[in-house]
Amino acid sequence: xxxxSSLMKKxxxxxxxxxxxxxxxxxxxxxxxxxxxxxxAKVETCPKSxxxxxxxxxxxxxxxxxxxxxxxxxxxxxxxKYVHTSKNPDEAVESLVQVVDGSDKIESLNYDKKFFSxxxxxxxxxxxxxxxxxxxxxxxxxxxxxxxxxxxxxxxSASPDKVxxxxxxx
Numbered sequence: 066x067x068x069x070s071s072l073m074k075k076x077x078x079x080x081x082x083x084x085x086x087x088x089x090x091x092x093x094x095x096x097x098x099x100x101x102x103x104x105x106a107k108v109e110t111c112p113k114s115x116x117x118x119x120x121x122x123x124x125x126x127x128x129x130x131x132x133x134x135x136x137x138x139x140x141x142x143x144x145x146k147y148v149h150t151s152k153n154p155d156e157a158v159e160s161l162v163q164v165v166d167g168s169d170k171i172e173s174l175n176y177d178k179k180f181f182s183x184x185x186x187x188x189x190x191x192x193x194x195x196x197x198x199x200x201x202x203x204x205x206x207x208x209x210x211x212x213x214x215x216x217x218x219x220x221x222s223a224s225p226d227k228v229x230x231x232x233x234x235x
Contacts, residue, residue, distance in 0.1 A: 139234035
């Protein structure tokens, strides 16, 4: 094999790979935009109660943080105090539950010493009247009542098994 032939094969492979990567990027859903939450800049300290963090994370979930086809205005209308996040697709979108507005309830909040995180168990009622119980976990990035870090007071470490979105946001 000559040097010229080897170079031609390498450049042909590079062209094919670049065309493939352009094609993959072009196939991303057109509706996918990252909608960053508005941050309440007046809040300078983290809450003294982790329950406030749990409530805010659940509110973001119900607004459609993990579901591409939810109304962007639901997510964009939230002004977060403590949790900085963005709207991102999730692998659980096949398991969408349309939640009745106001039916959400946090059942428990417990600290998991093994994973250094808080596990939140919550319940909701679906549009068709079924009750669901699920959980998510978050880690704090500052001590309770401490100065709020730029990236927020908490990081979501485990999402619920299903995607829960208020029916009004679909």
